Amino acid sequence: MPRKRVKKSDRSNISEFHIREAIKAVLSNRLSQYKAAQEYQVKRQTIQSQIKKLLQHKTKEELLQDWEDSGNESDDNITFPNKYTSRQVFNCRQEDELVKYIKTCSNLNYGLTYHQIRTLAYHYAKVIKDIKIPTNWDADKVADFAASEVTNRPIDEQDSSVSKSLFSATTPLPSTSTTRPSTPPPLLTEIRPYPTATLAPKKRNTQKSKSSVYTDTPELAKIQDLEEEKKRRGSVKKQNR
Secondary structure, eight states: OOOOOOOSOOTTOOOHHHHHHHHHHHHTTSSOHHHHHHHHTOOHHHHHHHHHHHHTTSOHHHHHHHHHHHOOOSOTTOOSSSGGGTTOSSOHHHHHHHHHHHHHHHHTTOOOOHHHHHHHHHHHHHHSSSOOOOHHHHHHTSOOOOTHHHHTSOOOTTTTOTTSOTTOTTSOOOOSOOOOOSSOOOOHHHHSOOOOOOOOOOOOOOSOOGGGGTTOHHHHHHHHHHHHHHHHHHHHHHHHO
């Protein structure tokens, strides 16, 4: 069994709900940054940096009004769960699409190789709008899509069933991110359709078996002549007795 590195730190496991509630409390002047950090168990620097990012796109009044009207506590410009994935190319929903496609191909007994997965991820990134692609991806025409993106995401067996439509644009996919993109991600089946099996050519056995003798007209005539000869000899022996 291959080794799998166990993380020694949990600094990336930040509760998005606590961060969101802390930011709302600070922007609504209900709590200070220090009080919000103590109440929601989030570092004050994290709250401060997230508020600074939000205020670069909208004012405080616009953010509070949007949250109150739509109930969407996330901002369209925040794509990833936390700052430790700031250099991540695919968000959580897009990674789920890739993982489900790979598992579906495996269930169809047409598993993809590691190079095919990287090539698929590269073409998938090219058709997604507003995504930053590293320069080495365009140079190599493949994505640096590590295996950890696949192995670190458990997928329910019922959800990965080939009998279900996994890539329906109307069905929301599970995601750990709070982002709600305005447009659904493109379908991977449009980039690389599922492989289909072709019927194997039927090879007839040309070797004659014993049963083929009785269906062959020349051989059948010989057998009938031999049987008649045996009957004739038998009748002659009886007469001689």
